[in-house]
Amino acid sequence: MSPRLTALHARMVAAVLALAFVTVALLVGVWLVFFALFIAVDPGGAAGFATLFTAFTLVVIGYLEYSHLETIERFADATPVAPSDEPELYRTVTKVAALLSVPVPMVALADRDAPEAMAVGFRSETVHLVLSRGTLEALETADELEAVIAHELAHVRNRDAMVMTAVSTPVVLAGGLRSRIESMEEPGVLILIVGPLWFVSSALWVVGRTITARLSRARERVADRAAAEATGSPAALASALRRLDGEIADTPNRDLRAVSGVSSLSILPLEPRELEKVMLGPRGDVEPSFWWLRKRLHRLERRLFGSHPPTEERLAALSSLERERSGR
Numbered sequence: 001m002s003p004r005l006t007a008l009h010a011r012m013v014a015a016v017l018a019l020a021f022v023t024v025a026l027l028v029g030v031w032l033v034f035f036a037l038f039i040a041v042d043p044g045g046a047a048g049f050a051t052l053f054t055a056f057t058l059v060v061i062g063y064l065e066y067s068h069l070e071t072i073e074r075f076a077d078a079t080p081v082a083p084s085d086e087p088e089l090y091r092t093v094t095k096v097a098a099l100l101s102v103p104v105p106m107v108a109l110a111d112r113d114a115p116e117a118m119a120v121g122f123r124s125e126t127v128h129l130v131l132s133r134g135t136l137e138a139l140e141t142a143d144e145l146e147a148v149i150a151h152e153l154a155h156v157r158n159r160d161a162m163v164m165t166a167v168s169t170p171v172v173l174a175g176g177l178r179s180r181i182e183s184m185e186e187p188g189v190l191i192l193i194v195g196p197l198w199f200v201s202s203a204l205w206v207v208g209r210t211i212t213a214r215l216s217r218a219r220e221r222v223a224d225r226a227a228a229e230a231t232g233s234p235a236a237l238a239s240a241l242r243r244l245d246g247e248i249a250d251t252p253n254r255d256l257r258a259v260s261g262v263s264s265l266s267i268l269p270l271e272p273r274e275l276e277k278v279m280l281g282p283r284g285d286v287e288p289s290f291w292w293l294r295k296r297l298h299r300l301e302r303r304l305f306g307s308h309p310p311t312e313e314r315l316a317a318l319s320s321l322e323r324e325r326s327g328r
Contacts, residue, residue: 012222015215016167022208023170029200030054030177037193061176062169078108078116078130092142093129096149099230102156105129109136114251114258115244118265119152122162129153130262138247139240147237148244150227151267157226160219161265168212174205209305216264216307224314228321238318244268245311264307274298 035050042049083090089107097104102124110116110132117135121127129152139145155161178201181187181194228234245268248256253272263270275298280286288294308314 012215012218015211015218018211019167019170019208019215022174022204022211026170026174026200026204026208027054027058029204030057030197033193033196033200036196057177058173061173061180077112078110078128078132080106080108080128089131089136092146093149096146096153096230100150100153100157100226102153103127105153105156107131109133112255112259114255114270115247115266115268116259116262116270117148117152117244117267118262119156119161120265121156122165124156124159127156134247134251135244138243140243141236141239143231143233143236144240144243146231147227147233147240148267150230151223151237154223154226154230155219158219158222160223164212164216164219167215171205171208171212174201174208177201178205206304213305213307217309220308221314221317224318225321228318232325234318234322234325238315238322241268241311241314241318249273268311269306269308271302273302 031050031054034053035046038046038049038053081089086107086109090104093107094104105119105121105127106129108120108128108130110130112132113134114132115135115138116130116132118130119127120130129149131148135148136145139148178198181198181201184190184194187194224237228237231237248268248270253276256270256272259266259270275295278288280288
């Protein structure tokens with residue numbers, strides 16, 4: 001195993017351990033809030049009541065968050081197609097699936113210009129490979145398409161969807177608790193509870209999301225390397241990433257916002273690189289308030305919470321891998 005890949009695995013292990021710490025911190029933080037409330041009422045039973053209310057709160061938040069998730073195919077507006085409808089595409093998918101030793105997935109096509117490519121599903125036997133028409137049109141060679149499909153099926157082989165869903169649980173719970181507290185219009189006396197809960201959930205949401213994003217970036221790098229090794233052509237994947245990145249840069253912000261719900265799952269982030277500046281005033285010549293600050297916060301958010309490494313870094317890693325292979 002190369003030193004570069006060993007370092008990636010070490011980073012992923014560190015991220016998982018850090019997220020385990022975040023989970024414990026969330027449980028302890030919520031428990032302490034309830035314990036401080038009940039100890040003034042019933043010192044003897046405070047610990048038991050705090051444990052019961054902590055479990056109830058997190059179970060309810062978890063149910064509300066996950067029960068409202070729609071299928072990714074619906075988010076992506078993708079429709080499954082049969083092999084008879086897209087025989088050439090299925091031949092390519094079948095070939096790549098054999099290279100990576102995974103079952104051949106069902107292919108779903110999205111009638112969108114934004115370059116989407118993602119593997120959806122927890123179990124390899126039920127995965128859907130979602131591709132947009134924009135992706136198929138942007139890629140100019142069969143090798144580029146194979147490389148993109150290999151990247152997505154590498155995620156399937158590595159069970160990334162299952163792993164990322166599992167490790168994101170504390171982030172989902174903290175974010176759900178935080179958003180529901182913020183939606184309370186007049187908490188009244190409950191502010192004594194929801195105030196500390198908001199602080200705990202917000203802090204752990206930021207920390208947890210940062211760690212989750214770091215893990216996601218590491219798994220993207222691993223999928224890049226696996227795809228390059230399976231197809232034997234790091235240059236093909238680099239070329240595909242370069243073309244798709246250019247397509248995303250040329251896609252209007254309104255179209256990117258329409259696919260933002262699946263951005264973290266796609267081969268490249270489907271998000272505007274910069275905030276869209278909308279001038280205000282009767283003549284449209286007034287800059288939005290604190291625009292300089294909002295731009296910097298947006299860049300900080302992308303740096304902390306970005307689910308993918310910068311494309312330039314991925315291209316550099318693939319170029320290095322190409323040199324390694326040519327030097328053998």
